[in-house]
Amino acid sequence: MPMLTDWRAASEGVPGYRALADRLRLLVLDGRLPVDTVLPSERTLAEALQTSRTTTTSAYRLLREMGFAEGSQGAGTWTTLPRTEGRADSPIWPEHLSGDPDPIGRGDFSSAALEAPAELYPAYAAALAEMPRYLPGNGYVTSGLPLLRARIAQRYTEAGLPTTPEQILITNGALQALHLVLDVVLERGDRVLVEHPTYPAAAQTIRTMGGRCVPVPVEDGWDVQRMGTLIRQTGAHLAYLMVDFHNPTGHLLDEAGRRELGAMIADTGCRIIVDETMRDLDLRTTLPAARAGLAVPEPLPMPRPLAAFAPAEHVITLGSASKSFWGGLRIGWIRASQPLIRRLALARGNEDMGGPLLEQLATVHLLENQGPIRAHRQQLLAERCIALTEAVHRNLPDWTVPVPQGGLSLWCQLPEPRSSHVAAAARTLGVWLTPGPRFGLDGAFESRIRLPYARSTADLASMTEALAQAWRSRGRAHTLDDDLTTV
Ligand SMILES: Cc1ncc(COP(=O)(O)O)c(C=O)c1O
Structure with missing residues (x-):
């Protein structure tokens, strides 16, 4: 029901049953209403939404006609997804979903x-040449290769946070790191403060592990006082934050803000999981310099x-090689106190x-070369x-595009709350994007779209043209038949 509170929004002039069916369709398309969910009876829904039974009956009928629901007398109504045709022919169809390999993932x-x-x-080649040294051993390094743990500890020390190799655990990516940490520190039912918007896979992991997300707004930056109040009010013992080029807004928390946050952590006793996956992607000087055509x-x-x-006991840091070097490495890490790292290694x-x-x-090898790689990226x-x-200014002049401090994406503001519509329409044109509500809880951010600028400029231009076409056709019905992973 909370997902339907605003079902009449943005549907002026549309009959009630259509608005309701459309809202339900978008919830299914966006994955927030999983397939095979049994919907409330028509009468229950009508009472809860304070509308007529005719409206809910007609809405369910329309949903069935569109292929988003099935049902039968007595058995009730449940959600489904319709089949669509023709998509795999698209020239820009992402490899991970089509079964038609496009390893570059244009679109x-x-x-x-x-x-x-x-x-x-060359880093792989050098690594391969070193492998013979390791072959006589059994090859299991549960806490990670000592050489890598030492190199990452040194990286923290150089960044102003003294760290020993024993405080580092190497993982298969930051997401596994989050999973491991939650496995050890989260109790089912615990409340976890998350930024709003947040990284969807993190919110999903928290929920899967039994946590309950408490959102704190960050679109205008971090309000540490408000965070403290929320922590006290909700009894949250844990928070998941991205203060180093937040995904998706690109915000960075400055030293003064960090000092204030540190004091709040000490005061409330709340534990913070800080995800530094984006830390190397600083655009604060490169972006204005490139815009002015100046040397950096x-x-x-x-x-x-x-x-x-x-x-020390209150902050657990997650890091990753995925954005600094490459996602295919599947290398991440955890920095924490030594006793906690020992517990995490046992869980691992x-x-x-x-x-x-x-x-x-x-x-x-990549870390030995990290300065030039970082500058180039x-x-x-x-x-x-x-x-x-x-490209967005040119093709979608009524969208508002912010200037990020860092990271990989633009958190665009749409003139109408139609994010899920656009995402569904874009997919029929072979362009995959994650609608705004994926970054929020309970249906928020329908007026936002995250646009990553990770692909080549030529791909970005053609993808934006397709996006503009999708935006123009946003009133029409669009369907999709599977889900996507967001990175
Ligand atoms: C904030 C954040 N954390 C974690 C991840 C996943 O990182 P990894 O590939 O290291 O698992 C991503 C990927 O997009 C991310 O944006």
């Missing part, structure tokens, strides 16, 4: 992740990691016994961010 606005840097292949000036200093501002032993050695060795992202911004 994929759902993915905020870059291609591999030129240094990646000295980068601005990054604020120290959040863990430098709070009591029960899960998958550790990660692959070759990727860990390759990541050591920031430059690339700045150029693509400008190209996408211009």
Whole structure:
């Protein structure tokens, strides 16, 4: 029912039963109402929405006609998805869903992740040459390759947060890191403060592990006082935050904000899981320089990691090589107190016994080269961010496009709450994107769309043209028959 509170919004002049059917259709399309969900009876729904039984009966009939519901007398009504034709012929259909390989993933606005840097292949080659040294051992490194743990600890120390290798656990990506941490520190039913909007896969992981998300708005930045109040009011012991180029807004919390947040953490005793996956993607100087056609000036200093501002036991940091180097490495890590790392390593032993050695060795080589790789990626992202911004201004002049401080995406504001409509329409044109509500709880952000600028400028231009076509056709019915992963 909370998902239907605004079912009449944005449907002026449309009969009530159509507005209701359309709202339900969008909830199914967006995955918020899973397939095979039994819907309330027509009478119950009419009472709850304070509308007539004719409206709900007609809405369910229309849903069935559109292929979004099935039902029978006595058995009730449940959600389904219709089959669609012709999509796999699209020239820009993402490989991970079509079964028709397009390893480059053109047409994929759902993915905020870059291609591999030129240094990646040589890093693998160097790693392969080193493998013979490791072959006499059993190959299991549950806490991670000691060399990589040491290199990551050094990276934190250099960033202003003294760290020992024993405080690092290597994982298969930041998402596994989050899963492991929740496995150890979360009790079923615990409330977890999350930014609103937030990274969808994190919110989903929290829910799957039994947590209840408490949203705190961050579209205008972090209001630490409000966060403290929410933590006290809800009894949340845990928060999941991305203060280093937040996904999807690109915001960065400055040193003063971190100091304030650190004091609030000490005061409330709340534990913070801070996800630094985007930390290397700083556009604060590269973006204005690229826009003005100037050489890149000295980068601005990054604020120290959040863990430098709070009591050691209270901040658990997640990191990843996915955005700094490449998602295909599947390398992430956790930085925490030594006793907690030991507990996490035990949990990890029960899960998958550790990660692959070759990727860990390759990541050591990439970290040795991280300065130039970072600079090059920031430059690339700045150029693509400008190209996408211009393409949106050109093709979708009534959309509002913000200037991000960093990260991989534009968090665009639409003139109407039609995000899910546009996403569904775009898919029929072979462009995948994640609608705004995926980044929110309970249907929020229907007026937002996240557009990553991870692809080449040529792809971004053609994808934006397709998006504009989808925007123009947003009033028509569109369907899709499967779901997508958001990175
Ligand atoms: C904030 C954030 N955390 C974690 C991840 C997933 O990282 P990994 O590929 O290391 O699992 C992503 C990927 O998009 C992300 O944006």
